[in-house]
Every structure is written in C-alpha cells, then in structure tokens.
Amino acid sequence: MHVRGSAIGGNPSSGELMRLYKLMRRRFGFLDWWPGETKEEVFIGAILTQQTTWKNVEKAIANLRKAKLLSVKGLSDADVSEISTHIRPSGYYRQKAMRLKGACSQIIKNYGSLENLFSLETPDLRETLLNIKGIGPETADSITLYAARKPTFVIDAYTKRIMARAFGTSETASYYELKELFESSLKRDARLYNDFHAQFVELGKNYCKTKPLCADCPVKGMCRYGKRNGA
Numbered sequence: 650m651h652v653r654g655s656a657i658g659g660n661p662s663s664g665e666l667m668r669l670y671k672l673m674r675r676r677f678g679f680l681d682w683w684p685g686e687t688k689e690e691v692f693i694g695a696i697l698t699q700q701t702t703w704k705n706v707e708k709a710i711a712n713l714r715k716a717k718l719l720s721v722k723g724l725s726d727a728d729v730s731e732i733s734t735h736i737r738p739s740g741y742y743r744q745k746a747m748r749l750k751g752a753c754s755q756i757i758k759n760y761g762s763l764e765n766l767f768s769l770e771t772p773d774l775r776e777t778l779l780n781i782k783g784i785g786p787e788t789a790d791s792i793t794l795y796a797a798r799k800p801t802f803v804i805d806a807y808t809k810r811i812m813a814r815a816f817g818t819s820e821t822a823s824y825y826e827l828k829e830l831f832e833s834s835l836k837r838d839a840r841l842y843n844d845f846h847a848q849f850v851e852l853g854k855n856y857c858k859t860k861p862l863c864a865d866c867p868v869k870g871m872c873r874y875g876k877r878n879g880a
C-alpha cells in the first residue's frame with residue numbers, strides 16, 4: 650500500500666524526521682534495542698508483551714527459562730496449562746499461552762524452526778506472521794525488526810502521539826499510513842529503524858506523556874505543539 654504523507658497531514662520531510670531522530674538520540678544516546686538474548690526469546694517476548702509492561706514479561710521469560718521452555722520447539726510441545734503457569738506474571742496468561750502454543754506449533758509444522766521462518770524475505774515474513782492468530786501489525790513488525798533484524802518500521806501509540814504533536818499528522822492516521830510515511834522517507838536500515846522506534850518509546854515514556862512535559866523535551870525546538878504552548 651502506498652500512501653503519501655500529506656494524506657495524513659503534517660507531511661514532514663525526510664530531513665525533518667532525521668532531525669527529530671538526532672535530537673532524541675542526542676538526549677538518550679544510541680539505545681540499540683535487541684531485547685532478549687536470542688531470537689527465540691525476542692519472538693516469545695513480543696507475544697507476551699501485548700497489554701502489559703516489559704517488566705512483567707521479564708518475569709514470565711525467567712520462569713520459562715527456568716522450566717527449559719524458552720524455545721519455539723519447547724513451547725510447541727508443551728501443554729497450554731503448563732505454559733499458563735509459567736507466564737502468569739504477563740497477564741491474560743491463558744489466552745497468551747494458547748497463542749504462544751498455537752504460533753510455535755504453526756512455525757514448527759510449516760517451517761521446522763524460527764530460523765527457517767526468518768529466512769523469508771521481509772514482506773513474506775510479515776505476511777506469514779500476520780496470518781498467525783494473535784499477531785497483529787505491531788507485533789508482526791516488532792518480531793520482524795527486533796527478532797529477525799529485518800528493516801520494517803514499528804508504529805505504536807507513542808509514535809502516533811509524538812508525530813501528531815510534533816508535525817500535526819492526523820490523530821486518526823492508520824498504522825499503515827504512518828508506517829508508509831517513515832518507510833518512504835528513510836533509508837531501509839534495520840539499525841536505524843530499531844533505534845528510531847526505541848527513541849520514540851523513550852521520549853513518550855519520559856516527556857511526551859498524556860500530559861506532555863514540553864519544557865525539558867529534547868525536540869521542543871521543532872515541535873508544533875511545544876512551540877504553541879510556549880515550551
């Protein structure tokens with residue numbers, strides 16, 4: 650799908666997006682997010698992190714590691730009830746246990762391993778992930794970028810909010826419209842996409858909250874909302 654930035658308002662140029670990135674990076678440093686020791690751990694974490702904090706996911710992952718179930722093969726062989734017990738700290742644990750078991754079984758059955766699945770080209774990998782029950786666009790892109798390390802831009806609520814405030818993009822812009830805006834403006838580079846998304850999360854958590862803390866925000870000099878409100 651190809652949608653121009655102007656269709657969702659704001660229409661920041663590539664230069665403006667890179668300026669925004671560099672201002673965040675200057676404040677937070679290079680974050681280099683590869684959350685997890687192995688690709689399998691990142692994959693499992695991406696499913697567990699839905700509707701909870703990463704802190705809770707870490708507890709669930711520690712339990713799975715202790716039970717020697719922190720692998721796609723291990724989870725595909727385990728019972729849903731056993732998985733539920735270990736991932737309880739991540740919330741919605743019965744539903745997540747079913748999703749984990751279902752996703753892992755599907756991968757083992759169709760590809761033999763996560764590594765084989767990840768050898769698909771980026772669009773095919775995304776499409777395959779999106780066809781797994783319980784994996785939506787944000788999770789599919791997080792797995793593609795952070796576990797398979799392939800360039801696809803992740804959009805989340807922080808990205809949406811910061812883009813709307815900084816550049817005036819529409820609050821109702823869809824996931825794919827925002828994704829297209831970044832991917833058509835920036836070079837296809839997994840490391841850049843990785844760090845750009847991590848910077849958005851850091852800015853959203855620390856400054857661009859529901860009630861924004863514009864006065865100390867590192868991007869206030871180029872943010873429409875910040876300037877309007879005298880930051």
Ligand code: SF4
Nearest residue numbers: 857861863866872875
């Ligand atoms: S200046 Fe304010 S509104 Fe703009 S990005 Fe920073 S915290 Fe958000």
